[in-house]
Amino acid sequence: MTARANPFATCHLESIPFRFPAGQGWDTLLKRLEDLKWCASIVGGNGVGKTTLLEQLFPHLEARGFEPVIFRLQTESGMKEKDRLAEKIREVKAPRFILLDGAEQLSTRQWLSIRAAASEAAGFIVTVHRTSRLPVALELEASSKLLKGLVESLTGGALPDGEAEALFHRHRANLRDCLRELYDRWAG
Helix, strand or coil: CCHHHCCCCHHHHCCCCCCCCCCCCHHHHHHHHHHCCCEEEEECCCCCCHHHHHHHHHHHHHCCCCEEEEEECCCCCCHHHHHHHHHHHHCCCCCEEEEEECHHHCCHHHHHHHHHHHHHCCCEEEEECCCCCCCEEEECCCCHHHHHHHHHHHHCCCCCCCHHHHHHHHCCCCHHHHHHHHHHHHHC
16 A cells, blocks of 8 residues: 555545534634634644644634744754744744744743744744643643544544544544554554
8 A cells, every 4th residue: 555545644634624622613713813812822732633723724814814824843843943933933023923833842931032022923823732821722632532533534434443442542642643553554
């Protein structure tokens, strides 16, 4: 099987619309962001969909006249890279809009520098693992039910009974890692 034919390949995962918590959707999120003056955080653990949400937020922001720019921090991001981020962000002026993925990687000093640098942008949304320095626009939580639904969307079928729950617990609620394991299994 080619990598592209694998239903858990990135190209297929990216085609799935973000799945909001019950009772929420794009309208709810955008209203909340507007109420927070476009300065907020998306909160959730590893692999629950924060990055996917940010990426799918782009067209919604563009439809409102914003020009979103995304910055990503990884656990491997070095101190110099984090320190230089404020310089890059300082160049972002309205109508450009900052999306910062992985803000939990920043020290307090780095955060304060970046927060000040973002003051001329049209908006500032960050992803973090825990409630922190900005008001929360949306808190995400994974579930084995969500994993099951994603698998059904990708394969047209369901996992055997109990398999979604076992995967979910084995990967400590990290959907990204669950889907990676399924990719490897499907390839094998």
